[in-house]
Amino acid sequence: MSRSLKEPAAASTITTPTDREIQIERVFAAPRDRVWRAFTDPELVKQWWGRGNKLVIERMEVEPGGHWRYVEHGPDGVHGFEGRYREVTPPERLVHTFEWDGMPGYVAVETVTFEDLCDGTTRVVTQSLFHTTEERDGLLHSGMEEGLNQSYAALDRLLSSS
């Protein structure tokens, strides 16, 4: 039996609970502690967040008030992302801001919860809150879903290999 058959369906569910939010749900085939580390250890984040592109982690201070800044070097150019941690509760909950250099000053708050499904898998729910509906819709129509699925596919590979 191949490893992939044991994995849950690799699809993200994207919904819009309110007119300023996006919610993304995805189940990963690994225990919660390992999924938490993949989101909070820079050596692991580097291996999946950039979707195969080189990712330079300039800052990643995983504590309340700490800053993070990732720079992705892709075929279409260099993209910087940054923000600040609001809440860090291992291995359950992470709240931080998110800003892309291409839209500076447009800041979303991301709340990431890690739910132990008690069968060796983990549900990750990311809720993003924007200042306006226009900002939310701008991100929804930016090709976010494709980029997200590429990142999460890379994360699947990382989790199945470690």
Add this chain to the structure above:
Amino acid sequence: MSRSLKEPAAASTITTPTDREIQIERVFAAPRDRVWRAFTDPELVKQWWGRGNKLVIERMEVEPGGHWRYVEHGPDGVHGFEGRYREVTPPERLVHTFEWDGMPGYVAVETVTFEDLCDGTTRVVTQSLFHTTEERDGLLHSGMEEGLNQSYAALDRLLSSS
């Protein structure tokens, strides 16, 4: 006739246009170009923003995407503030984010407009948009008004002396 009699009434008008906004209006007794410089030149900001306290300007890149970070050294401790510029349109409009180290990851967007009243005075309107009503109310009840009036009184003195 003393200088102060020539100044407009030194009162800020604080309103809440929506449940996630604060709007502050204040008229300053100086032409728009000078008021704009007082908000965007670090040498001038240092002289009023800290309300008489020492203000260290660690970053102040007044251009879209640029960062700012001020650290105020007051009798009650050290307070850091930071954000990023979204829009810089001299001498009319400045849009930037605002975050206090004491509440990291809680980000407001401030839109500051400078209106030339054509009589040598300038109306400054600051509109702050928060992610939630709770964040907005938290700031309203934090003693913000007193701090603001102290800053603006220091700005009055700077504008009347230069």
